[in-house]
Amino acid sequence: MRGLSSALLLTLLACPSPTPPAPVDAGPVALPCVQNQDCNDGERCSQNGQCEVIPPCSEDSECARYEYCSRHEQVCRTRDGFGNECEEDAQCGLSRFCALGLCRDAGEGLPCARRADCPVGQDCDQVHFYCIPSVGCDLAELFPETACEPGENCHPVSGRCQRDGAAECTEETQIQDCASGEFCYEGSCVQCVSDENCGPGLRCNHRSGFCESENICRRDEDCDDSENQYCDLITRMCLPRPDPCTSDLHCSFSERCDVITGLCEPLEGPCRDDIHEENDSFASATPLVFETDQLRMDHLALCPDDDDFFAVFLNRGDRLEAQLTDLRDGARIDVYLVA
Template sequence: MVRSPISILLVACLAALGCEGSERLRTFCTGDGDCPAGFRCQIETGLCVCAVDEVCPPGQYCAPDGQCRRRLSCDSNQDCPRGTFCDTTTGNCIELGKCTQDRQCPAGQICSEVFFRCVPGCRQDGDCELYDLCLEGSCQKGLCRDKTFCAIGQLCDEATHTCYDDTRGPYCAYCKSATIYDPDSCGEGPNFCLVKGGDLTLPPYCGVDCDQGQECPNGFDCASVRIVYTSENCTRDDQCASGKCYIREGDQKGFCLCTQDSNCPQDACDLTFLRCSVTRRPCTPGGNECDRPIFCIGGYCHIGRNCKPLEGLRCEDLR
């Protein structure tokens, strides 16, 4: 039987796969359809290269660059010879400088799906240095995706990806007022003089109104103001119905603590902290059921919501 020259050439090319690195089928191509089963077209060279392990000789596998290579199975880099590392996705040792996935590349680079090497670029923010932004395939510094990219006390303009200072109120400013009924203590609006966790031994600080859904800047979140002080100022215990006057160190006046519900504007004393709490008692708009500065919202007394430091942070950490 006489074989055609084309058949002889094809057999010779397949036989060449027995040598490591001789994975190329010497068939010129412009697309995968020009290559035999198990091969793909490497556009940059115009040659058919391996696409699956099955076309490689025994003991070899099809590497990401289309070459058949000696199989070196591994569980960690210690299993690989010098100049290679363990690709945990395939369980094979591959050459340093090559890659099969983005996470094998340093920050600011991704794995090229053509050359299987790390090249500058990004697909998502996680491909970039911390707090850098991935925009149009490249890592950008000084921009923001959200407020967590910004400095403490700033917000992010997500349309322009720029950070800006939130100047709505005196975030974490010290307030000396012994009662939240001091309208000038924390600026205009329902900004209250707060005590972290209701602990009177901690210095008070100003919250900033967020009751209408206003976003709090980085480092803060919006929370309900649940504890209110009585409106009674005092200098000694016998001036208080509860018999307890709390004066902070360095202050000349203090405020009365509560020991029973009747000591409070909303008839609810929190006996854990000895401070009056908001009970959302029924009210009518314009009525006098809610004591100032508690508001009648949706038919119930509600003191509002303020921006406070995130859980685990103190104002001292944010100033």
């Protein structure tokens, strides 16, 4: 028995160790991404920043809200002008807003009250009131910023906004229906349909149907020669850039020369924002609380190329009147009341 035990022990020690199991294939590793172009063919960038396989589809309802179903490919594709960066303003941070699924900088946006305030190819965001790429109105339930303006409805076929109800005028009634200097064109009272209808130095804004200055601007980039011209935010005109100043003698009576920047500035120094900054967007608007039927706001400052937003909560039937007082000589300001 002693020899058998020894032989058995030796046999057990000589047995080879079991072969480890083959690792389980977990599939391809998801790549980090910021946009769809960072992913391989057949993949898209998900909201968690990882590439994922684009699922097959047969209709738009099977895709994300910013996507459509490509019928011939049978996969979901991102709509032109849209993204999946955000769904609400809170995801974008301070002084930024979410429109068409993309975070946008309010400081770089062009404020608007209506479509006519925006360049061709852009519409007025009906939530934040900045110009955004024109994408039609048929997705307004998912993207309320693309809704039509008051007095309009979304055409069910074209997906574009059109005027509600009857036409504003006809050629037969344009004298009674339209103001002096206007005529009826396709049911609307307009000043122009081409530059030929406007006087010297004016051009036709085809979106609004009214004449405006050829030299009108909102920022330096609107000028034909932005290197040698700048946009005067008071007159909204493109003016030649002045030669850099080297002393106060090169500036007006109420200005002094900043020899570092070469620019003339007010004697009291550069414009300083008021205590309500940063209130440069609808999301960061300063709330106003009425303790009586009137509210006076003193010591407000609005610097050039700046937008300030104030929020007022009204009940049905309330009326609001806003007045600006004690404006500086030569000051020009655009004020919008938006509901």
